[in-house]
Amino acid sequence: MTDMKTGTLYGVGLGPGDPDLMTLRAHRLITSARVIAYPALAGGESFARAIAADAIAPGTREIVMDIPMTTAREPAQTAYDKGARDIADVLATGQDVVCLCEGDPFFYGSFMYLFARLADHYSVKVVPGVTSITACAAAAGMPLAARNERVTVLPGPLPEGELRTRIEGAESVAIMKVGRHLGKIRTVIEGLGLLGHATYIERASLPQQVVCPLADAPENAPYFSMILLTKGADPWL
Amino acid sequence: MTDMKTGTLYGVGLGPGDPDLMTLRAHRLITSARVIAYPALAGGESFARAIAADAIAPGTREIVMDIPMTTAREPAQTAYDKGARDIADVLATGQDVVCLCEGDPFFYGSFMYLFARLADHYSVKVVPGVTSITACAAAAGMPLAARNERVTVLPGPLPEGELRTRIEGAESVAIMKVGRHLGKIRTVIEGLGLLGHATYIERASLPQQVVCPLADAPENAPYFSMILLTKGADPWL
Numbered sequence: 001m002t003d004m005k006t007g008t009l010y011g012v013g014l015g016p017g018d019p020d021l022m023t024l025r026a027h028r029l030i031t032s033a034r035v036i037a038y039p040a041l042a043g044g045e046s047f048a049r050a051i052a053a054d055a056i057a058p059g060t061r062e063i064v065m066d067i068p069m070t071t072a073r074e075p076a077q078t079a080y081d082k083g084a085r086d087i088a089d090v091l092a093t094g095q096d097v098v099c100l101c102e103g104d105p106f107f108y109g110s111f112m113y114l115f116a117r118l119a120d121h122y123s124v125k126v127v128p129g130v131t132s133i134t135a136c137a138a139a140a141g142m143p144l145a146a147r148n149e150r151v152t153v154l155p156g157p158l159p160e161g162e163l164r165t166r167i168e169g170a171e172s173v174a175i176m177k178v179g180r181h182l183g184k185i186r187t188v189i190e191g192l193g194l195l196g197h198a199t200y201i202e203r204a205s206l207p208q209q210v211v212c213p214l215a216d217a218p219e220n221a222p223y224f225s226m227i228l229l230t231k232g233a234d235p236w237l
Numbered sequence: 238m239t240d241m242k243t244g245t246l247y248g249v250g251l252g253p254g255d256p257d258l259m260t261l262r263a264h265r266l267i268t269s270a271r272v273i274a275y276p277a278l279a280g281g282e283s284f285a286r287a288i289a290a291d292a293i294a295p296g297t298r299e300i301v302m303d304i305p306m307t308t309a310r311e312p313a314q315t316a317y318d319k320g321a322r323d324i325a326d327v328l329a330t331g332q333d334v335v336c337l338c339e340g341d342p343f344f345y346g347s348f349m350y351l352f353a354r355l356a357d358h359y360s361v362k363v364v365p366g367v368t369s370i371t372a373c374a375a376a377a378g379m380p381l382a383a384r385n386e387r388v389t390v391l392p393g394p395l396p397e398g399e400l401r402t403r404i405e406g407a408e409s410v411a412i413m414k415v416g417r418h419l420g421k422i423r424t425v426i427e428g429l430g431l432l433g434h435a436t437y438i439e440r441a442s443l444p445q446q447v448v449c450p451l452a453d454a455p456e457n458a459p460y461f462s463m464i465l466l467t468k469g470a471d472p473w474l
Contacts (some may be wrong), residue, residue, distance in 0.1 A: 013371070015260065023367060024264060025257040071384075077473055104371040107388075112380035116472030119378060126375035128442075130260060130365045134250070134341040138363035141356065143349035147308075150403065151344075151390040158385055166387065169406075205365075235353030236314055 007091040009122055010098045011105035011115065013129020014051040017224075018205035021130050022051070029127065030055040033098040035090050037063035037083065039110050047224075048100040063087060063097070067110065071157075080110070084117035091122045104129040108155070108176060133174045136201040136226045140211050144172050144230065156181035156227075163188045167229065175227040182221040186214060189229065198229040243359055244328040247335045248342035248352065250366020251288040254461075255442035258367050259288070266364065267292040270335040272327050274300035274320065276347050284461075285337040300324060300334070304347065317347070321354035328359045341366040345392070345413060370411045373438040373463045377448050381409050381467065393418035393464075400425045404466065412464040419458040423451060426466065435466040 010029055015021035022030075030036065030052050040046035043066055049056075056062075065083035068075040087097050105111035105126050118124055133153065137144045145151045152170040154163060156178045167173055167188060175185055178200075189198050198214035202225040210218075214227055247266055252258035259267075267273065267289050277283035280303055286293075293299075302320035305312040324334050342348035342363050355361055370390065374381045382388045389407035391400060393415045404410055404425060412422055415437075426435050435451035439462040447455075451464055 013367075016365070018262075020262040020265075021260045021365065023252065023258045023260055025255075027261060028257075073473060080473065104367075104374075106374040106380045106382075107371050108382055108384075109380075110383075112383055113473050115378070115380060116474055124378075126378070128253070128258065128367045128371040128375040130250075130341075130367055131371060134344050134365040134368060137341075137343040138365040141352070141361075141363070143343045143346075143352060145343075145345055145390070146347075146349055147345075148392045148394050150392070150395075153382070153388040153390075155385045155387070158387075236310060236317065236350050237353055 004094050006122055007094055007096040009087060009091060009114070009118055009124045010096065011101055011111040011124065011126045012098055013101050013104040013127055014048060015130035016103060016132045016135035016205045017051055017203065019051055019054060021135065021205055023127065023129065025127050026129065027055055029098050030100070031057060033060055033096070035061045035063065035095055035097045036100055037065065037087055037097055038100040039065045039067045041067055042069045048102045051102065052100050063090070080113040080117065084114055087114065088118060088122065101129065104131050107131050132176065132204055132224070132226060135204040136174070136228055139201055139204045139209055140199045140228055142199060142228050142230055143235065144174070144228070156185055160184055160188055164192065167194070168192060171231055173229040175229070177223060178221045178225040178227055179223045180221070182217060183219070185227060186217070189214060194229060194231070197231055198227055201226050201228065241331050244331055244333040245360040245362055246324060246328060246351070246355055247333065248338055248348040248361065248363045249335055250338050250341040250364055251285060252367035253340060253369045253372035253442045254288055254440065256288055256291055258372065258442055260364065260366065262364050263366065264292055266335050267337070268294060270297055270333070272298045272300065272332055272334045273337055274302065274324055274334055275337040276302045276304045278304055279306045285339050288339065289337050300327070317350040317354065321351055324351065325355060325359065338366065341368050344368050369413065369441060369461070369463060372441040373411070373465055376438055376441045376446055377436045377465055379436060379465050379467055380472065381411070381465070393422055397421055397425055401429065404431070405429060408468055410466040412466070414460060415458045415462040415464055416460045417458070419454060419462070420456070422464060423454070426451060431466060431468070434468055435464055438463050438465065
């Protein structure tokens with residue numbers, strides 16, 4: 001009797017949304033996958049699957065992780081526990097699983113929850129992807145940083161006071177997950193006299209992409225929106 | 238007589254070093270390019286060209302920008318002025334130029350200097366790439382951030398006092414351009430009692446990649462090295 005070799009779990013970053021911004025490795029792993037896994041929001045669509053759609057071969061087995069629409073800890077834990085079990089069942093048979101991740105798996109990605117549950121027991125490899133931050137910078141034509149400049153990444157849901165302190169002490173700032181926090185964030189940036197330095201970007205790299213000054217941003221921002229603020233990267237002219 | 242259409246300058250991110258981490262778009266733009274441009278350090282090698290090498294078609298014209306090895310402003314300005322002129326000469330004939338950029342063009346990339354010189358006069362498009370930060374996180378198996386966690390990116394050459402203040406107030410920290418600043422940075426992190434949370438990564442994604450606890454890092458770090466410090470991203474177990 002021989003030990004059966006277990007499979008490898010690949011956490012594959014898909015980039016910001018345009019399938020053309022997948023890496024060569026991500027594309028190859030997906031096209032050759034026998035089993036893929038991905039999160040979907042509460043029985044709804046999966047943005048990750050949509051990005052990868054054209055690369056998924058017919059007959060590929062799909063493990064869908066239903067993630068509840070809540071910021072509460074326990075329902076999400078339960079969902080990732082189940083997802084990890086489903087994936088582990090496949091890995092135990094010796095087959096690999098390719099987990100589809102929007103952006104980059106370790107940069108505000110839910111893959112870290114699977115990684116935490118499975119990396120001690122199985123081979124887990126992460127394929128980095130293009131993050132929404134540099135995709136937004138490219139879309140907006142805004143260099144983020146050069147030389148000894150600092151970059152701060154802040155999630156929009158942070159409390160107003162903390163956002164103010166963090167933005168005040170920063171150079172280039174990327175504010176992620178803007179969504180329904182847009183009004184609060186705009187108030188903070190305006191209060192700091194920085195409104196003229198801030199750009200709003202929605203669905204970077206997708207056909208519906210929006211780029212405009214923050215002053216002109218819509219009242220209702222989708223989850224996939226970002227604000228970039230550079231106090232003036234010096235282009236060494 | 239008709240107006241001749243000018244060409245487009247593409248600033249193409251190549252990712253952290255492994256050619257397999259190029260995006261599909263970057264790869265296609267390079268393989269079909271008639272003219273490419275890239276920086277080389279003072280007559281030496283070009284890391285950008287090395288990443289793209291296998292995708293460059295025979296007969297492609299190459300514009301090499303010799304960047305002086307100095308942090309002084311003027312010699313660098315002169316080099317980018319000349320590079321921008323050489324590129325503009327090609328764009329003016331109606332031909333596109335694909336500029337090869339390590340990592341991402343707008344994230345500590347020298348492309349911003351060309352962008353500043355040419356974007357007002359020519360069509361310039363930026364293709365974002367995988368940054369060294371998420372490549373290092375993938376190599377180290379270190380999730381960088383989830384939910385409402387903040388990420389701070391600091392260049393290693395910053396003064397010791399500023400590094401200390403910034404690291405102290407941060408959650409996840411990526412310190413770029415470590416190189417000869419390794420000793421100083423290690424002293425700061427050790428002084429803050431965070432040495433056990435810090436990982437050293439050298440040449441992420443390349444065959445010579447090194448990943449180790451910062452405590453065990455070599456005395457002499459190459460320019461392409463990074464320190465990742467997470468005060469404990471919470472994996473929601």
